[in-house]
Amino acid sequence: MTDLLEVEDVHTYIGQHHILQGVSLRIRPDAVTVLLGRNGAGKTTTMRTIMGVLHPRRGAVRFDGRPIHALPPFAVARLGIGYVPEGQGIFATLTVEENLRVATLADSAESRERLRRIVELFPDLDRFRHARAGTLSGGQKQMLSIARAFVNPTRLLLIDEPSKGLAPIVVEHLVEALRAMKRHSTVVLVEQNFAMASALADEYYLIDDGRTVHAGAMAALVADHALKQKYLGL
Amino acid sequence: MSRRAPLLVALVAFLLPLLWIEPRTYLTLTVAGLAMGMLIFLVASGLTLIFGLMDVLNFAHGALFSWGAYAGFTAAVLLNQRWGWAAAPSVAANVLLLIVALAAAAAVTVALGILVERVIVRPVYGQHLFQILITLGATIVLEELIRIVWGPNDQVVPVPATFQGSWDIADIVVLKIPVLAIVLGAAVYGGMLLLLNRTRVGLIVRAGVENNEMVQVMGHNIYRYFTGVFAAGSALAGAGGLMWALFSQSVRPAMGGEQLIFAFIVVIIGGLGSVTGSLVGALLVGLSYNYVAFLVPKAAIGVTMGLMVLILLFRPAGLYGTAR
Numbered sequence: 001m002t003d004l005l006e007v008e009d010v011h012t013y014i015g016q017h018h019i020l021q022g023v024s025l026r027i028r029p030d031a032v033t034v035l036l037g038r039n040g041a042g043k044t045t046t047m048r049t050i051m052g053v054l055h056p057r058r059g060a061v062r063f064d065g066r067p068i069h070a071l072p073p074f075a076v077a078r079l080g081i082g083y084v085p086e087g088q089g090i091f092a093t094l095t096v097e098e099n100l101r102v103a104t105l106a107d108s109a110e111s112r113e114r115l116r117r118i119v120e121l122f123p124d125l126d127r128f129r130h131a132r133a134g135t136l137s138g139g140q141k142q143m144l145s146i147a148r149a150f151v152n153p154t155r156l157l158l159i160d161e162p163s164k165g166l167a168p169i170v171v172e173h174l175v176e177a178l179r180a181m182k183r184h185s186t187v188v189l190v191e192q193n194f195a196m197a198s199a200l201a202d203e204y205y206l207i208d209d210g211r212t213v214h215a216g217a218m219a220a221l222v223a224d225h226a227l228k229q230k231y232l233g234l
Numbered sequence: 235m236s237r238r239a240p241l242l243v244a245l246v247a248f249l250l251p252l253l254w255i256e257p258r259t260y261l262t263l264t265v266a267g268l269a270m271g272m273l274i275f276l277v278a279s280g281l282t283l284i285f286g287l288m289d290v291l292n293f294a295h296g297a298l299f300s301w302g303a304y305a306g307f308t309a310a311v312l313l314n315q316r317w318g319w320a321a322a323p324s325v326a327a328n329v330l331l332l333i334v335a336l337a338a339a340a341a342v343t344v345a346l347g348i349l350v351e352r353v354i355v356r357p358v359y360g361q362h363l364f365q366i367l368i369t370l371g372a373t374i375v376l377e378e379l380i381r382i383v384w385g386p387n388d389q390v391v392p393v394p395a396t397f398q399g400s401w402d403i404a405d406i407v408v409l410k411i412p413v414l415a416i417v418l419g420a421a422v423y424g425g426m427l428l429l430l431n432r433t434r435v436g437l438i439v440r441a442g443v444e445n446n447e448m449v450q451v452m453g454h455n456i457y458r459y460f461t462g463v464f465a466a467g468s469a470l471a472g473a474g475g476l477m478w479a480l481f482s483q484s485v486r487p488a489m490g491g492e493q494l495i496f497a498f499i500v501v502i503i504g505g506l507g508s509v510t511g512s513l514v515g516a517l518l519v520g521l522s523y524n525y526v527a528f529l530v531p532k533a534a535i536g537v538t539m540g541l542m543v544l545i546l547l548f549r550p551a552g553l554y555g556t557a558r
Contacts, residue, residue, distance in 0.1 A: 051451050053447060053450075053451065072450070072455075073447070073450040073451045074450045074451075074452075074453050074454055074455045074456070076451075077450075077451055077452055077453035078453045083451045083452075085448065085451070089445055089447075089448040091440075091441045091444045091445060091448070092444065093440070093444055094437070094440060094441060094444070098437055098440075098441075099441075101434070101437060102437055102438055102441045102449065102452060102454075103452050105452070105453045105454075148452070152453070
């Protein structure tokens with residue numbers, strides 16, 4: 001089976017700083033892959049490089065076999081890649097409904113069906129439809145951010161630290177929702193919360209100092225205390 | 235602070251001068267102030283969207299104002315020479331002349347605006363210093379071009395007969411051109427609110443003002459929207475230029491530069507990216523300028539600066555701005 005997304009020895013700079021110094025990923029379709037690593041390891045930069053917000057100086061990003069690392073962000077998104085950034089990136093002055101409308105690229109039967117499905121998972125989005133998104137709670141903002149990425153028929157969802165700053169009970173709700181969503185889309189997740197990562201992920205990549213240093217099945221990492229200790233301090 | 239606070243401040247500033255100015259003079263000054271405010275609003279509203287959406291400091295906006303004034307002036311002169319539309323006592327001919335002149339101003343500035351955005355601004359996205367330098371450079375070029383085409387001197391603008399003079403309502407002198415400016419400004423404001431709040435393009439522009447990167451990763455080509463906003467903002471500057479030319483009955487190559495300073499102050503007072511903020515800010519500046527010019531003529535220019543300092547002390551992001 002071919003990989004849906006392939007990141008090959010990517011080097012990305014932010015200004016003068018050499019942030020990614022050789023990140024390689026192979027994302028299998030219909031699986032959840034989690035990127036793990038310490039703060040500042042380069043996980044978010046990897047996501048932003050995939051999205052085309054940052055362009056790598058070396059290496060390649062291929063989606064469905066097609067090189068995408070030179071494309072602008074909007075063209076990457078239009079290939080069917082949804083992005084939930086760190087810190088949610090919601091439009092605070094727009095209402096919940098307007099946030100979802102900006103996100104919907106084409107109003108089709110499929111997007112309406114996806115919206116219905118996501119509202120079923122996050123009923124708050126319907127209840128606060130006309131509220132300004134800035135007035136939502138942290139958990140609701142995260143739900144909105146995920147919903148925005150999901151309303152389009154995306155084939156790949158990139159989700160950056162969805163549990164950050166959320167109460168444990170909200171995180172549980174998110175885990176359930178993401179479990180339901182992974183049946184419809186391949187997911188790449190950045191997650192510091194190891195419990196959440198292990199509850200969702202099928203595969204993992206460990207990133208350290210801008211390099212991928214380990215990869216494998218999530219179940220194997222859960223059992224490998226030495227590896228967890230070395231790279232995650234767990 | 236509540237969202238109504240800016241309006242309250244505006245209202246107080248609006249009524250305060252009544253303590254020193256007799257009511258009739260006050261009303262005349264108020265009409266002049268509102269008109270000046272609306273003209274500044276035309277310039278500032280385009281500037282605020284350009285700045286809010288793409289974080290671009292466009293100092294060439296003032297030159298587009300001048301070009302709009304000269305394009306409309308030329309159309310008015312030609313129509314008046316050929317058919318006497320300005321001098322004619324016919325209201326229809328006068329209004330038609332105004333519409334054609336506005337269309338000419340808008341068309342020329344839209345074309346120039348697109349050129350400036352594509353050629354001058356696009357290579358310097360995200361680099362404020364370069365933006366200031368190159369758009370100031372563009373201003374010099376555009377102004378010199380005006381001197382080459384139309385000459386360096388002031389020229390008299392033919393004002394259509396219908397809009398000359400004043401109405402005398404219960405002993406209050408109300409000039410006609412300022413009223414026209416107020417009506418046009420109000421119409422533009424209403425149109426912009428409709429466009430921003432009721433259309434999909436407006437929705438995406440509002441989202442982009444808040445977080446333009448997020449709009450891009452959602453699959454929208456922000457550059458296309460930005461070219462549109464830049465063109466529309468330029469057209470508004472051009473229309474403002476023509477109205478100012480009619481208001482002062484003259485055109486000068488450097489006329490845009492002076493207005494640009496007011497417009498930037500208004501954008502900062504109102505909050506970057508907020509059209510309503512621009513309107514409130516522009517009216518505040520227009521009114522306070524006129525009141526103070528009457529009471530203490532020498533302090534007139536200083537008062538707008540003072541107003542800006544005062545507002546920023548209490549609201550660092552401007553009246554309607556959201557902290558970024």
